[in-house]
Every structure is written in structure tokens, then in C-alpha cells.
Amino acid sequence: MTDDLESKLRDALRPAAPSEDFDRQLLARLAATQREPTKLRGRYASRTTWWFSAALAATVVLAVGVQHHRAVEENREKGLEARRQVMQALRVTNDKLDLAYRAVRDQSGAVAGDPGA
Amino acid sequence: MSMHKYLKWIFVLALLPAVSFAANPRLVLPDFTGLAGRASDSVTITLDAPMLSLAARFLDPSDPDQAAAEDAIKGLQGIVVRSYTFDQDGAYKPSDLDSVRSQLATPGWNRLMETRSQKSHANVEIYLMTEANKAVGLAVIASEPRQLTIVNIIGSIDLEKLHKLEGRFGVPQLGIGPAKSPAAGSAH
Numbered sequence: 001m002t003d004d005l006e007s008k009l010r011d012a013l014r015p016a017a018p019s020e021d022f023d024r025q026l027l028a029r030l031a032a033t034q035r036e037p038t039k040l041r042g043r044y045a046s047r048t049t050w051w052f053s054a055a056l057a058a059t060v061v062l063a064v065g066v067q068h069h070r071a072v073e074e075n076r077e078k079g080l081e082a083r084r085q086v087m088q089a090l091r092v093t094n095d096k097l098d099l100a101y102r103a104v105r106d107q108s109g110a111v112a113g114d115p116g117a
Numbered sequence: 118m119s120m121h122k123y124l125k126w127i128f129v130l131a132l133l134p135a136v137s138f139a140a141n142p143r144l145v146l147p148d149f150t151g152l153a154g155r156a157s158d159s160v161t162i163t164l165d166a167p168m169l170s171l172a173a174r175f176l177d178p179s180d181p182d183q184a185a186a187e188d189a190i191k192g193l194q195g196i197v198v199r200s201y202t203f204d205q206d207g208a209y210k211p212s213d214l215d216s217v218r219s220q221l222a223t224p225g226w227n228r229l230m231e232t233r234s235q236k237s238h239a240n241v242e243i244y245l246m247t248e249a250n251k252a253v254g255l256a257v258i259a260s261e262p263r264q265l266t267i268v269n270i271i272g273s274i275d276l277e278k279l280h281k282l283e284g285r286f287g288v289p290q291l292g293i294g295p296a297k298s299p300a301a302g303s304a305h
Contacts, residue, residue: 075171082164082172083183089162089198090186093268096259100241103232 142225142246142254144269147216149199152265155208156201164196166272193272200266209265214258217267221256238262245274 153159164172169190176187190196201209220226221244229243239261246254252274259266 076175078168079171079175082168083175085162085164086169086172086176086186086190086196087182088160089164089196089268090189092160092162092198092200092266093257093270096241096257096266096268097243099234099237099239099259099261100230100232100243103234103237103239103241104230106234106236107232 142269143195143271144197144217144220144256144267146197146199146267146269147213149201149213152201152209152213155203157204158202160198160200162196162198166194169193169196189275192275193270195269195271197269197271198267201264203263206262208263211260213265214260214267217256217258221258226254226256 153161173187173190176183178184178187203209221228221242225246225248226244227247229245231240231242233240239259241260242256242258244254244256244258245252246256253272255268255270255274257266257268259268
């Protein structure tokens with residue numbers, strides 16, 4: 001019984017020569033398994049790169065847009081403030097010229113009303 | 118070059134800033150922080166040439182006041198206004214204006230008029246700086262019992278345009294436009 005088992009095992013584990021196209025099949029399968037993940041990885045990588053590039057471009061465009069809008073808004077606020085100051089400055093100037101005018105008018109009125117003049 | 122000549126050049130170079138200061142239509146206004154602190158209301162406006170051109174872009178030509186203002190500020194290099202209103206009389210001293218008056222006493226500045234109102238006790242002085250028969254600077258000092266105002270307009274001032282402003286902002290015509298004829302002048 002023991003001898004029978006032993007001989008069976010020996011037969012099974014006996015070194016055997018590979019078939020003729022073993023090398024070719026092995027190499028072919030190896031090449032196929034190596035090619036497939038690379039292709040997948042490449043596809044995945046290119047898609048990720050595309051999305052990343054698109055997101056980056058969108059972010060840049062958005063940032064430039066926001067910055068431009070902010071600059072336009074800031075410029076507008078400055079312009080409106082400058083306009084307000086110009087109008088106020090001219091109003092103050094005219095107010096003081098009016099003061100001078102009234103003083104001149106009062107003086108000339110007083111001179112005209114003076115019988116000795 | 119002898120030492121004497123060097124000294125002469127140093128003296129001339131030292132005088133240059135004083136000469137340029139004397140001919141400047143832009144007044145160097147003192148720091149009125151003390152006055153501003155005592156004032157119940159103050160106006161501090163400093164507009165340089167870029168700010169004036171920016172303001173001009175935002176003035177509405179369809180509004181008569183703004184159209185007149187746009188016309189008036191063309192060619193100006195700056196507008197400076199300091200105005201302080203106080204709650205009581207005598208809150209400022211005449212000496213607060215000494216440095217301004219000393220600048221207006223330099224060659225180039227001419228006092229156009231000085232008015233003293235007996236009624237309101239207001240004193241208004243109008244100074245003009247001219248170069249080659251063109252007004253390049255205007256200064257107004259208005260001292261009232263409870264208000265002190267200094268206006269300095271720098272640049273190519275067209276008195277006719279300023280004259281056009283009169284009547285706007287609710288101000289009657291003052292008659293400081295360019296002399297035309299005695300009849301025109303007496304009309305004001």
C-alpha cells in the first residue's frame with residue numbers, strides 16, 4: 001500500500017519535458033498580461049490628466065474672471081468716489097465764491113445807498 | 118575751481134528748492150489734524166490729476182451740474198479742499214493760516230479780491246497764480262466765525278469755465294470771468 005502510494009507520487013512528481021509550444025504560449029500570455037494593465041493604466045492616466053487639465057483651466061479662467069470683475073468693481077467704486085469728491089469740492093468752492101459775491105453785493109449796496117457816495 | 122566758487126554753486130543749488138516752491142501753484146497745506154479734531158464737521162478732499170481724470174469718466178454729461186463740472190476740471194492737475202465747521206466762534210486762530218498766507222505772498226500769486234462781510238463777519242480772499250497770462254493756480258481762503266475753508270485748484274484754470282459754474286450749484290454769478298467789456302462786467 002505504502003509502496004503503491006510512493007510509486008504514484010514518484011510518477012506524478014517525475015520531471016517531464018514541456019510541450020513544444022510551451023515557450024511560445026508562455027511568452028504570449030506573459031506579453032498579454034503585461035500589455036493589458038499598461039493600456040488600462042494609460043487610459044486611466046490620460047483621462048485623469050484631461051480632467052485635471054480641464055479643472056485647472058476652469059479654475060484659472062474663474063480666478064482671472066473674478067479678479068477682473070473685482071478690479072472693474074474697485075475701479076468703479078473709486079471713480080464714483082472721485083466723482084463725489086469733485087462735485088463736493090466744486091460745491092464748496094462755489095459756496096465760498098458765493099460768500100465773496102454776497103459780501104461784494106452788500107458793500108456795493110451800502111455804497112449805492114450812501115447819499116454821500 | 119576755487120573754494121569760493123564751490124560755495125557759490127552750493128548756495129545756488131540750495132536756493133533751487135526755494136525758487137521752485139515759490140513758483141508752485143500747489144500749496145503745501147499744514148497738518149490741520151488739531152482743527153479737524155475740534156471741528157464738528159470737516160471736509161478733506163485731495164484730488165490729483167489721475168483721480169480727476171477717473172472722476173471725469175464717471176461724470177454724467179446729461180446732468181447739467183456734472184456736465185459743467187466735467188468741463189471745469191478739464192486741464193486741472195489737482196483740487197484740494199479743507200473745510201472745518203465748528204460749534205462755537207473762535208475755534209481757530211488766524212495764525213493757523215500763517216504758512217498758507219506766506220506761500221500766497223510769494224511771487225506768482227496775486228490777490229484777486231478780498232471781501233469782508235460786516236453782516237456775516239466772513240472774510241474771503243481769492244488768489245490767482247498766472248503764467249504767461251494763463252491762470253495756473255487758484256486759492257480761496259474763507260474765514261467765517263464758525264467755519265474755515267481753504268480751496269486750492271491747480272492746473273490750467275479756464276476762468277470762463279469757472280464762470281460757467283457760477284449759477285450752478287445754486288450760486289449766483291460772481292463776475293470773475295475774463296474781462297470782456299465794461300458793460301458786461303457791470304451786468305453782474
